[in-house]
Amino acid sequence: MANQPALNATVKITSKDINGNSIAKQYSTVGSVYLDFNKGMVCVVDGSGPLYFPLIPVTTVTYTITANPGGQHAIVIS
Numbered sequence: 001m002a003n004q005p006a007l008n009a010t011v012k013i014t015s016k017d018i019n020g021n022s023i024a025k026q027y028s029t030v031g032s033v034y035l036d037f038n039k040g041m042v043c044v045v046d047g048s049g050p051l052y053f054p055l056i057p058v059t060t061v062t063y064t065i066t067a068n069p070g071g072q073h074a075i076v077i078s
Contacts, residue, residue, distance in 0.1 A: 005031060007071045011044050013053055014078035022078075027051070033075060042077060053077070 009030040014022050029047040035055070036043065042053045066072040 007073055009033075009073040009075075011046075011075045012077070013042075013044070014076075015053065015057065 011027045011030050011033060012024065013027075014024045017023055027044050027046045030044060031047075032043075032045045034041075034043040034045075037055070040055045042055055044051045044053070060076070060078050062074075062076040064072075064074045064076075066074070
């Protein structure tokens with residue numbers, strides 16, 4: 001059984017495919033997020049395990065914290 005996180009978090013990642021189309025994906029059961037600048041990768045760990053995305057094509061990273069009970073952390077990477 002998965003641990004209940006102390007904070008609510010969502011991660012939305014938008015990337016482009018080889019044809020230039022924008023592909024959006026949202027992760028809602030986030031356990032952790034790692035920004036590895038040495039490898040140029042973002043690692044999102046959710047209920048299905050770790051997922052890796054390259055930082056190099058990223059143009060914006062927005063991290064928003066909403067002060068409600070338990071807090072809501074939202075990261076938008078595009």
